[in-house]
Amino acid sequence: MKTEAVAGRLRDLVASGAVPVGGRLPTEPELAARFGVGLNTVRRAVGRLVAEGVVVRRQGSGTYVVGVPALARRTVGVLVPSTSYYYPKVIEGIERALTAARAGVMLASSEGRPDLERSQIHRLLDAGVEGLLLVPALHVMDDPQGYADELRRLPVPYVLVERRPPAPEPDDPSSYVTTHHVGGVHTAMRYLAGLGHTRIGFLGRVRTGNSAAVADGFGLAAAALGLDVVPGSVVRHEEWTAEQIAAYAVHCRDAGVTAVFCHGDRDAAGLRHAARKAGLRVPEDLSLVAYDDDVAELVDPPLTAVAPPKAEVGALAAELLLRILADPATPAHRVELQPRLTVRGSCAPARRTERVPA
Structure with a gap:
């Protein structure tokens, strides 16, 4: 490996933040072993970074980063x-x-x-x-x-x-x-269960990048928290039409569903509108939580939402x-990053007496 190639690798270490400004480079023997080159090649390469103002040698202490390469290397x-x-x-x-x-x-x-x-x-x-x-x-x-x-x-x-x-x-x-979608859903479901909701529906999606993980999260959370899986309340579509959302809202009303977890802000906003037309107040009669938090705060009332750390x-x-x-x-x-739950005005404690069909 030639001197310039080693100098380029050293610039990359600095530019990537692997060795930050103020940090100390590995010793020259360590760098020689890492790059598979001779000690003199490493010394010449380090000398180039010294000339560029990227590093300085400190007698008896080591070589320290004092700047970053002036030009993009990647x-x-x-x-x-x-x-x-x-x-x-x-x-x-x-x-x-x-x-x-x-x-x-x-x-x-x-x-x-x-x-x-x-x-x-x-x-x-x-x-x-x-x-x-x-x-x-x-x-x-x-x-x-x-x-x-x-x-x-x-x-x-x-x-x-x-x-x-x-x-x-x-x-x-x-x-x-990635985002830990299953964990984000569980956080939301635990919040709803803490408000006393046991009959929670799921208005989901299929064939999106995270739809399977979100659906798995709902099922796992429902089982772990001991929630009722109300027949007909767990429904997934590739695209939800206004008519399908309206029918789902009527089902929630008739089946005594008191909260719905929605995969997507826009579908949650549609359900909020349909619920009102079906005679359900949000959040007094029906609490809503959305997954995404893209436009959730713009809905009336603003939607409680799980926000992936995009x-x-x-x-x-x-x-x-x-x-x-x-x-x-x-x-x-x-690496998995945990989503955040932002609580807004679309959730309330469950009604004391849930309307369950005879």
């Missing part, structure tokens, strides 16, 4: 299924982290189509990106694990964002950063990729 490709729903905040977090590291960003959208996804990945690679942040459309693929295995043959490092291999081998080396997921995934680029020996990371 360009990262980012592939998302949509730039208009859920992912803008994820992208915002990615861009914030990469900008802080003086790395460039190339953004592409798959529109949730596996065929377009493959071509977009090839386009990013052809453009020279050195790493990839990927949100693959695993939920619409016939063999999602096969595709996840296929990604391991990419010529550059990658980190999955809001996705994980669905059926990995125990030693799968994939790195990912920006934090994006930023952490970008930081992880930069670490891998700086040091390919970085071990695989499997």
